[in-house]
Amino acid sequence: MSIVAKKKVLRKEMLLKRSKLSKPAKKNYDAWICGSLWNIIKKHNFKTVHCYLPMGTEININELIDKMLQENITVVTPKTLPNRKLQNLILNSLDELEKGVFGTSYPANSIEFLGTYDLIIVPGLSFNTKNYRLGYGGGYYDNFMAQHPTSKKVGICYPFQLIDEIPVEVHDLQLDNVLVDSTFLGL
Numbered sequence: 483m484s485i486v487a488k489k490k491v492l493r494k495e496m497l498l499k500r501s502k503l504s505k506p507a508k509k510n511y512d513a514w515i516c517g518s519l520w521n522i523i524k525k526h527n528f529k530t531v532h533c534y535l536p537m538g539t540e541i542n543i544n545e546l547i548d549k550m551l552q553e554n555i556t557v558v559t560p561k562t563l564p565n566r567k568l569q570n571l572i573l574n575s576l577d578e579l580e581k582g583v584f585g586t587s588y589p590a591n592s593i594e595f596l597g598t599y600d601l602i603i604v605p606g607l608s609f610n611t612k613n614y615r616l617g618y619g620g621g622y623y624d625n626f627m628a629q630h631p632t633s634k635k636v637g638i639c640y641p642f643q644l645i646d647e648i649p650v651e652v653h654d655l656q657l658d659n660v661l662v663d664s665t666f667l668g669l
Contacts (some may be wrong), residue, residue: 485649492616492648496607499642500539508539511666512529515638516546519603522636523555526601530556531569532633532645537585540605541638544576551575553647558595561588566621570595599633602626609637610648613657627655634658642665 483491503511523531536542550557551573560568562583571592571668579587604623606615615637617623627635637660644662 485651488649489616489619489627493607493619496643497539499605500607500640503539503640507666508542511640511663513545514543514663514666515661516543516549518663519543519546519638520549521638522661523550523601526600526634528555528634530558530595530597531601531603532558532560532599532630533603534549534603535559535573535576535579535587537587541640543603543638547573547576556595557591558599560586560588560622560626562620562622566625568622568626570626584620588610599630602630602633602635604635604637604638606637606643608643608645608648609639609657609660609662610645610650613660614638614648614650615657615660616648621653624653624655627662636661638662 531597533543533547536544547557557573558570559573561571563569571587571589572595578590580590582588604615606617608616635657637657639660639662641662643665
């Protein structure tokens with residue numbers, strides 16, 4: 483089986499597993515992720531954070547986003563554009579969003595951010611123990627992360643999404659860390 487085919491199978495499997503999470507377990511785990519990310523941000527005094535706006539069954543980091551906004555941390559979120567590009571927009575409120583492509587959302591009436599990031603919080607469908615990720619297949623995050631080699635890059639996932647091996651291609655980038663807590667039972 484080709485790498486592309488293996489990735490396709492793994493994506494489907496992880497989407498199915500994520501869709502079967504119970505709401506209470508998901509809510510508890512998402513809160514743990516938000517708290518752990520907040521501790522990292524405070525510990526390293528990060529002032530500019532790039533993060534995704536959750537969609538579907540992704541880890542809901544809205545609690546963290548609200549906290550960052552309250553603490554005057556610059557929060558930048560992506561708008562998906564054609565040709566595997568992201569336009570990175572300053573987020574001022576989770577109440578002022580517009581719908582984008584592929585089920586995404588992005589800040590309405592926002593200013594594009596062209597600076598550097600202290601931290602990039604990276605979503606994914608699966609991660610391996612060597613800090614590689616499997617995304618949705620568009621290549622958006624790999625292209626974006628390549629433009630920010632000095633930013634810390636942290637992937638977040640549910641315990642079942644961390645596996646020993648995922649198919650890796652030349653363009654796939656390694657993250658600095660993957661934040662996961664395997665002690666959560668039932669996930």
